[in-house]
Amino acid sequence: MSFTLHGIGVSGGIAIGRAHLVSHATLEVNHYVIPPHQIADESLRFDGAIRAVRAEFDGLQNEIPAGAPAEFAAFVNLHRMILDDSTLSVEPRRIIETEQCNAEWAVKVQTDALLAQFDAIEDSYLRERRNDVIQVVERILKALSGQPGYVPPPAIGAEQDLILIARDLSPADVVQFKRHQFASFITDVGGTTSHTAVVARSLDIPSIVALHRARELVRENEVVIVDGTHGVLIVDPDERVLAEYQQRRLAFGAARRKLSGLRDTRAVTRDGVAVALHANIELPDDVAQTLANGATGIGLFRSEFLFLNRRDLPDEDEQFEAYRKAAEAMNGLPVTIRTYDLGADKQTEDGAQHSVNPALGLRAIRLCLTEPQRFMSQLRALLRASHYGNISILIPMLASVSEIDQTLQMIARAKAGLDDEGIAYNRAVKIGGMIEVPAAALSLEVFLRKLDFISIGTNDLIQYTLAIDRADDAVSYLYDPLHPAILGLLSSIIKRADKAGVPVTMCGEMAGDVTLTRLLLGLGLRAFSMHAAHVPDVKQQVLEADASALRPLARSMLRTSDPLRLKVLLAKLNAA
Ligand code: PEP
Ligand code: MG
DSSP states (O other): OOEEEEOEEEEOSEEEEEEEEOOOOOSOOOOOBOOGGGHHHHHHHHHHHHHHHHHHHHHHHHTOOTTOOTHHHHHHHHHHHHHHSHHHHTHHHHHHHHHOBOHHHHHHHHHHHHHHHHHTOOOHHHHHHHHHHHHHHHHHHHHHTTOOSOOOOOOSSOGGGEEEEESOOOHHHHHGGGGSOOSEEEESSOOTTSHHHHHHHHHTSOEEEOOSSHHHHSOTTOEEEEETTTTEEEESOOHHHHHHHHHHHHHHHHHHHHHHTTTTSOOBOTTSOBOEEEEEESSGGGHHHHHHTTOOSEEEEEGGGGGSSOSSOOOHHHHHHHHHHHHHHTTTSEEEEEOOOOBTTBOOTTTOOOOSSGGGSSOHHHHHHHOHHHHHHHHHHHHHHGGGSEEEEEEOSOOSHHHHHHHHHHHHHHHHHHHHHTOOOOTTOOEEEEEOSHHHHHTHHHHHHHOSEEEEOHHHHHHHHHTOOTTOGGGGGGOOTTOHHHHHHHHHHHHHHHHHTOOEEEOSGGGGOTTTHHHHHHTTOOEEEEEGGGHHHHHHHHHHOOHHHHHHHHHHHHTOOOHHHHHHHHHHHHHO
16 A cells, blocks of 8 residues: 655655665563573673674774765764763673673663663753664664674665665664665664754765655555655555656756756856855865865864864864865865864763853854864864865854954964964955854944954854744744845845955855745855765856846835745746
């Protein structure tokens, strides 16, 4: 019987194939009593399972395929850290001994306690790490049952036709997909910020998360259609639906091939306006994808990812190497590196602090200025790397003039220190600020006077202007880039920066949304930075646009506050 399920599409495109249900060890285990003379053996059995899982992680770490997204190594590290924590690797031994129970039960007791703690966490990013714990526990239970951690699918037809369906897939499992050619994978759990979603995007195959009951409702070998763009799963489609999606898949493939031909084409509108299309990256290895998609620079290197998923923090030298690597790989093209935007949903292992409203708390530059030593080592690393490429420094979440002044003073001190030590750096390195707090947008002139460039972070600008938590599903329906307040702010920022002769770019998700490219061009934006995979689509829009014709249409959108009329006007603008 045909039916449809809806989830969150995390990687676009259409896949048609046969369902393969990926099984994981279940967390439901039996309890049985171990006689006193067998307790020592049971403890040894537990230790053996922990050793086996460690060996699996070693194997994964050593065999990360070339070209695997940089996050993979970090994910394997995270899972290894969860395993090494005494809660899972030591405490169950004590339970086996004191409660005289089987190893599986001891692991389950510890897991339940751990998961209860996660359930109490309000922060959605940290809550999602609950799934990482489950994935590690599943590996331990599998090892206790004598099975390996990941079982490749049996040969039921060609791999290219397989759609993997799992309750959840760990990033460590997904890393192995690089060696396979599955058509798609879908999972029952996961949010847009889950690790699985992050790696899914890097794999660039259609995928959906948060389908809730797919693993239970779909049968092995059933024909399924995955529409990763719209987050739709169609199970057992009839002939007509199948034929339609086969057509759509062909059209999607053809459009992709055509777009990849644009890699070396300059992004210039029909009326000759040049537009900069840059990429957002998380780690230096992402540069390869940046260049492959034809981005002509890095508009946002989110440096805080160097600090995540690890116990120690990267020191000055390690950071210097990372920044230099990115700059050298870009070979003279601009590389804008943002100083670490930690806090809120991005906490280091040592920094997990629980403020009531983390997005309004010690985040980004606010945090940097409270820990001058750590901030100074990043500034020194950035300046040293600036000698090896075209690096600019970007400061996140500035809201007040004192923050700009303190930051500029710190940079001056970092420069003076390097001078004293005779270390080379680019003396003319440009310092920019993110405009992502409404206060900064409203008092822009002082930012324009003190900074060399600005970059509009629409993700946060929308969050803070409309007062909606960008990570909270319950209010996501209010997250509206077309809200008149947002359009008004964007237009005003771009106009005032142009007037002051200060370069302005946009690096929030709006910049990579093809339905908004023409509107932003019409508002006067000439520099966009986005996930590398979006560059070809946005370039296509730029090539087809007539910038001067878009201006009056964009202006008419600024004059209306009726949401329906705004949608109509946007459609008109996109058809112009
Ligand atoms: C933004 O806020 O738009 C932005 C680009 O920064 P981040 O998404 O990393 O907060
Ligand atoms: Mg931001």
